[in-house]
Amino acid sequence: MNxxxxxxVLAAVLALSVSGxxxxxPREDQLVAYAAAAKAANPAFAGFSxxxxxxxxxxxxxxxxxxxxxxxxCHGNDPRGPGRTPAGKTVEAMALSVTPARYVDPxxxxxxxxxxxxxxxxxxxSAQEKGDWLAFMVGQ
Amino acid sequence: MNLPHNFPLxxxxxxxxxxxxxxxxxxxxxxxxxxxxxxxxxxxxxEECGSCHLAFAPSMLPASSWQRMMANLKDHxxxxxxxxxAVAASITDYxxxxxxDTGGRxxxxxxxxxxxxxxxxxxxxxxPKWVREHxxxxxxxxxxxxxxxxxxxxxxxxxxxxxxxxx
Numbered sequence: 001m002n003x004x005x006x007x008x009v010l011a012a013v014l015a016l017s018v019s020g021x022x023x024x025x026p027r028e029d030q031l032v033a034y035a036a037a038a039k040a041a042n043p044a045f046a047g048f049s050x051x052x053x054x055x056x057x058x059x060x061x062x063x064x065x066x067x068x069x070x071x072x073x074c075h076g077n078d079p080r081g082p083g084r085t086p087a088g089k090t091v092e093a094m095a096l097s098v099t100p101a102r103y104v105d106p107x108x109x110x111x112x113x114x115x116x117x118x119x120x121x122x123x124x125x126s127a128q129e130k131g132d133w134l135a136f137m138v139g140q
Numbered sequence: 141m142n143l144p145h146n147f148p149l150x151x152x153x154x155x156x157x158x159x160x161x162x163x164x165x166x167x168x169x170x171x172x173x174x175x176x177x178x179x180x181x182x183x184x185x186x187e188e189c190g191s192c193h194l195a196f197a198p199s200m201l202p203a204s205s206w207q208r209m210m211a212n213l214k215d216h217x218x219x220x221x222x223x224x225x226a227v228a229a230s231i232t233d234y235x236x237x238x239x240x241d242t243g244g245r246x247x248x249x250x251x252x253x254x255x256x257x258x259x260x261x262x263x264x265x266x267x268p269k270w271v272r273e274h275x276x277x278x279x280x281x282x283x284x285x286x287x288x289x290x291x292x293x294x295x296x297x298x299x300x301x302x303x304x305x306x307x
Binding site for chain 2: 065086088089111
């Protein structure tokens with residue numbers, strides 16, 4: 001194992017122990033993967049921020065579809081409350097504390113980031129944005 | 141009328157009323173039968189087709205419609221609903237096998253009357269029978285904030301998710 005890889009693993013383990021997650025599951029793995037991608041894209045990356053995630057979630061961008069200027073257009077203003085799609089379907093709360101089954105299927109998380117970032121931002125989200133957003137919801 | 145002196149008129153009349161009432165109920169139940177479209181039973185289809193809107197019953201459209209729809213999920217009524225190719229193939233199989241002119245014919249028959257599979261209509265809400273059945277719904281109801289779109293069946297048909305579309 002080269003020193004760089006070792007330091008990455010150590011950083012990940014440290015991050016997990018600090019975040020209080022007992023054992024690493026798919027949710028933590030995905031955050032670690034997003035962190036690696038964010039670091040690769042920007043060497044100055046120094047970890048995810050729930051505050052930035054909150055801004056991303058609540059800010060009105062208006063860059064995608066007219067119906068959905070913000071994440072909250074469908075998810076609602078309260079992350080602990082349910083949302084509603086334009087077709088009237090209820091969306092369970094995004095906050096992990098309210099919907100504990102969320103974020104355990106990395107493919108599903110990626111699928112929705114891809115669709116929803118395009119609908120709100122008119123582009124895909126960066127790894128840092130995804131990690132920030134997840135960090136916000138996991139802490140809610 | 142020459143009824144016997146001791147004919148039990150009252151119970152007889154009551155019996156007649158009961159039979160007539162039952163007949164009306166039975167007739168209604170039968171009519172309701174044409175408003176039943178078995179809901180999606182496949183968990184994958186339920187998940188993938190039921191996140192943004194009600195997972196519409198496959199018997200509401202002909203097989204050709206489902207094929208056409210599944211071939212262009214990138215632009216699904218203006219939204220990008222694309223899924224992995226293997227997932228799309230599996231969903232298409234289910235929809236095609238249970239469509240209103242294949243496995244789900246006995247449920248979709250009336251709704252699809254006069255609809256040609258060759259046209260492969262994409263919107264259930266534009267089928268002639270659908271339009272006729274909803275002609276009395278006023279414009280303000282469609283615009284109501286709890287409705288907003290004709291695709292929002294459950295707003296009025298409370299048991300739509302279970303397959304029942306009675307009034």
